[in-house]
Amino acid sequence: MNGWSVNLCRMARTQGSHSDITGPRIRDAALRLFARHGYAAVSMRQIAAEVGVQAGALYNYIPDKQSLLFELMQGHLAQLLEAFAELPRPEGALARLRAFTGFHIRFHLARPDAVFIAYMELRNLSPENFAAIEASRQRYEGLLESILTDGIAEGVLAPPDPKLATRAVIAMLNGVNTWYREGGRLTLDEVEAIYWDMVRKALGG
Amino acid sequence: MNGWSVNLCRMARTQGSHSDITGPRIRDAALRLFARHGYAAVSMRQIAAEVGVQAGALYNYIPDKQSLLFELMQGHLAQLLEAFAELPRPEGALARLRAFTGFHIRFHLARPDAVFIAYMELRNLSPENFAAIEASRQRYEGLLESILTDGIAEGVLAPPDPKLATRAVIAMLNGVNTWYREGGRLTLDEVEAIYWDMVRKALGG
DNA sequence: CTTTTATATGAACGGATGGTCAGTTAATCT
DNA sequence: AGATTAACTGACCATCCGTTCATATAAAAG
Structure with missing residues (x-):
């Protein structure tokens, strides 16, 4: 849950979220999670959750794991x-x-x-x-x-x-x-x- | 596929297989596979296949992964x-x-x-x-x-x-x-x- | 030969996996 | 204001996961 998106209702594009922000945040989360648990042990859903986003959204920024x-x-x-x-x-x-x-x-x-x-x-x-x-x-x-x-x-x-x-x-x-x-x-x-x-x-x- | 079991037909206990043999073989296979691909990336089925056995049989020798x-x-x-x-x-x-x-x-x-x-x-x-x-x-x-x-x-x-x-x-x-x-x-x-x-x-x- | 026991099968369990996509919304552009 | 685009959702797919278990058989014991 990030500070910008407080989605109490269904919404597609979360307020204030941008490519410039989500992209690096995905890399940061992945870096930390991969280091902590190992590449194979970390799921795309875990990374997405860390960023505060659904798994599918990751694929706007990376082709695959x-x-x-x-x-x-x-x-x-x-x-x-x-x-x-x-x-x-x-x-x-x-x-x-x-x-x-x-x-x-x-x-x-x-x-x-x-x-x-x-x-x-x-x-x-x-x-x-x-x-x-x-x-x-x-x-x-x-x-x-x-x-x-x-x-x-x-x-x-x-x-x-x-x-x-x-x-x-x-x-x-x-x-x-x-x-x-x-x-x-x-x-x-x-x-x-x-x-x-x-x-x-x-x-x- | 090991040298002892040539199971062309369904069978439960494979000819000549013993605890003394299968136990170490499980450890050997797991050691090699874990080292090669990592613990999280190796499935029990892969280990079992390496030993020439079904996944369930592993649990006669180890409590869990x-x-x-x-x-x-x-x-x-x-x-x-x-x-x-x-x-x-x-x-x-x-x-x-x-x-x-x-x-x-x-x-x-x-x-x-x-x-x-x-x-x-x-x-x-x-x-x-x-x-x-x-x-x-x-x-x-x-x-x-x-x-x-x-x-x-x-x-x-x-x-x-x-x-x-x-x-x-x-x-x-x-x-x-x-x-x-x-x-x-x-x-x-x-x-x-x-x-x-x-x-x-x-x-x- | 009969009984017991060790050893294995294979189906099944609930749940998680990486990845896809049509649909929806917010921001931006004209 | 209306059209376009970027960003995201949520449902879905086929497949795999670790583990359990009823069942079956071969070997060992009697």
Whole structure:
């Protein structure tokens, strides 16, 4: 039940409802519900109810459930790549690695639902959709890997294996999302510093 | 369709089928299907078909779908803790950390489906079941944490924060499961050596 | 051979599913 | 004011869901 529509009587177009509002609200609701219960476990009717609308109305905004999932994941990865691209690029691989570490932690912590979905619902994507998502993921991984190879060339990093180190760092940083809660033992700055310390040491900086 | 039952005519008890055989086969099929498609997306009829039996027959072996999931996760974690307990306990925290690293990688790589389920289907557990699983997971985490605190006491390890280091190491090692394939670029021994190198350096050993 | 028991079938239960669509209304345009 | 369009409803479709149960049969026990 949203603040605009107080439909006590039957009506088709609810007062003040617009495409610009309902569309994003559908994505928001789906994101939250998919993250909480899983794509397969969430029905279109649940999403519709969250938005305050009947199930049929969803299909004015999305072709089907699968596309909804894909767009959420695609949008998340696009934001991730864009946000990183807009980051200032420090001089020196070590500084860039530090920037990557901090960026990754903060960006992902700010979007726990999207991150969760992007990692857990890969198997619910159609093959073509999966390929598109996987390509974005690998592009992001490539960004870190080239920082590491730069660092090797500069002589400031000496990871045992750049490809594995890339995956290891990303897995390690992703882990933060599973336990960090605001107001916990450590501030975000402290967490960032601790992980940067471990990353730097692990890669022999 | 299994090798024992070639039911061309209607029959109730299929030739040679026994509780000892069907029970584990149900768990095997459920494990594989849950890992591949997700708990919510797999129907009891799909599991039954995989076993070569009708859906109703499953309920001779499990009370319901939820219990099936719980037993799979519970069994996996019990095996994990038991296997680690049976491991020889080397002298010195550094040696124990190395043993833990190798054990974790190998144990998890040998059971990708169970690992996947144990991490991805937590949200499909009832609250009581979730609490039980979470307790086991934390017990395992505690094993690594005490290795780290031992290492600090011995002066051979200096992680920036033992609790975070514990989580970071486990997340990092878990990552191996997402990409390692037998016959790939690296042997298991090489992977183990590379990760051990990164873990040791990250924790300041 | 007869009885018992374990194991399976297959139909049925109420309800939920993703998706479609004709009809209805509110806002907008002319 | 009248026509058009965007937004939504509510009924509906075929299908699937987890689970139950009366029934049937094969194996084991006596």
